[in-house]
Amino acid sequence: MKKIVTLLLSAGLVASASTAVSGPKEDLEKFRAYFEQKFPGIPLDEFGNGVYAIDANKRLQWEAMEEFPPYDDYVDKGREIWEKPFKNGKRFADCFGDDPSKVRPKYPHWDSENQRVVTLELAINECLEKNGEKPFKWKTGPIAWLSGYLGYEARGQKINVVVPEDDPKALEAYEAGRHFYYAKRGQLNLACADCHVKYAGHFIRGQLLGPALGQTTHFPVFRAKWAKKSKTGDGMGTLHRRYGGCNKQVRARPFPAQSEQYRNLEYFHQYMSNGLAINAPGYRE
């Protein structure tokens, strides 16, 4: 009798676990299906354009802006940084390879040796340090310009984040990022997913909430709001700058850029845009 009860309980546990837990591939399938159903008729790659894919008026304004994109100067600055040799004579190409168009699609990735998620910005600063240079500030300025240049060079290539199946720590990092995205936080008790999954396409005050699908393809971005705040009009900022801003808006204490929390979040978040074309840097309000 005891054995039967144990067997039944185990079977029940396995059954409930399999319904509650899903892996990255299943997550992605369901994620895409959800947005395709929520916004029927929008081609997959269009989701990389965020709210401009779902609102005709905003799209017109955005297309006008893209005729003379405000991020162009910063892409040029990023190119200069890429080409400028370090004091030791080496260059970024010595860390990343000669072809700048091949860099962005490799990030973020799982670093199995150090058991951590490596983002493009983290790799940029580690390259600087390795070559005896002072690292950039994490969220704005040269790091965003260089990252923007590398994004620009990689335009059209597909995001392809891999969660290695043979490394449980990689899956743990992905799951931590997923949990972050769906967990409510802050005084306003809002999860990333509340705004960008459940209420995507709705307005929050005057702002249209963009869908989570394709949300990372255009980072780093030039935001008009950031340009207004900057003394020089530089509106460029990294994905982690945006994460911090979102957390602040829901009145949660933001985590530092490139913290483990945000790198894991980026791992999940970018994975959810797998298969979509990189279109960085983007312009956003």
Place this chain on the structure above:
Amino acid sequence: MKKTFATIGLALLVAGCNATTPETAMTPKAQYEAALARTQEWVDKAASVDGEWRDIRWKKSKKKYLPKAIEAAKAGDYEKALKLLSIAEFQARMGYEQAMAEKDAGPHLYGL
């Protein structure tokens, strides 16, 4: 006789109040110190589960309830300090409880 009863009654009332609410007998400084220790404990708990809210002590917050309470106490304004600490403690406790309640958050909650 009436006066004696009234005096005894008043004495009992005062004694009773003292016995049931010891904190009111504490000096403002002692009340502040107790509240500060309690608040810091909740803040540490909230931070340990990544559940801390923005306005408790984050350097860029305009409110910064906890550091401002400490500042007020340094200036001798314990009433203000206690008021700010009560907000900080509440927010830290809520942040911790929120993080605990969201422990199993995931796509399944959004129909995914």
